[in-house]
Amino acid sequence: MAMAKIILLLLVLVPIRIRMAAALIDCPDVPSLGAGAACQKACGTKLMYDLCIRMMREGDVDMSPSHTERATAYAILAAHSTAISFDNTTIAMSDQLSQNSSLSSKQRVAYEGCMDDYAPADSSIDTIEEETLPSCHFTFLAAEYTRVITNVEKCRDRLLSPTLVKSPLYPMVLADLNKAVVANMLGKLLGT
Numbered sequence: 001m002a003m004a005k006i007i008l009l010l011l012v013l014v015p016i017r018i019r020m021a022a023a024l025i026d027c028p029d030v031p032s033l034g035a036g037a038a039c040q041k042a043c044g045t046k047l048m049y050d051l052c053i054r055m056m057r058e059g060d061v062d063m064s065p066s067h068t069e070r071a072t073a074y075a076i077l078a079a080h081s082t083a084i085s086f087d088n089t090t091i092a093m094s095d096q097l098s099q100n101s102s103l104s105s106k107q108r109v110a111y112e113g114c115m116d117d118y119a120p121a122d123s124s125i126d127t128i129e130e131e132t133l134p135s136c137h138f139t140f141l142a143a144e145y146t147r148v149i150t151n152v153e154k155c156r157d158r159l160l161s162p163t164l165v166k167s168p169l170y171p172m173v174l175a176d177l178n179k180a181v182v183a184n185m186l187g188k189l190l191g192t
């Protein structure tokens, strides 16, 4: 319950956070561009492009082509959106484990494994959002995203059985993975 309130609060804070980030962070060598152009440049597929645009809209970014921001602002927004999504999934998993008595033992083992996978993924996405991007030193960004993505992939792979893919958590994990991939690709616009 308390956690749910925190999540709600975080969701409300997204637009405020991005504006603050944009105002506070001005990494001098990072290009400025429109949000649509950033998604276009970063994303190779329509699926990823559409998700990128959705993440921007949810973060209350001004989408008009004439409005530009440093690419850092988009990268931080995407990392933040990914972090919130991870938290939401982790809560859903932990709720299932503690409250759903009809979980099979296979499901239980998979969800517990996923909780272990999400811990390092969560810690790395927080580091990216709060330290790596705001510091304007992007040297370790790619390695940090690799840690995020490989750990969420580990969880996805645990759920890749005919019964587990039908679990309500599977689409949430896939959505997390896609968000992390978009955030990683936006991070590559910063030119490390």
Ligand SMILES: *[C@@H]1O[C@H](CO)[C@@H](O)[C@H](O)[C@H]1NC(C)=O
Pocket (backbone or CB within 6 Å): 085, 088, 089, 092
């Ligand atoms: C959060 O999780 C719930 C299920 O617990 C899901 O229905 C909802 O779409 C999720 N929200 C986000 C923003 O991922």
Ligand SMILES: *[C@@H]1O[C@H](CO)[C@@H](O)[C@H](O)[C@H]1NC(C)=O
Pocket (backbone or CB within 6 Å): 100, 101, 102, 103, 104, 107, 167, 168
């Ligand atoms: C409990 O787990 C079962 C098996 O995965 C699932 O079908 C059901 O929707 C879950 N119940 C709730 C309340 O989430």
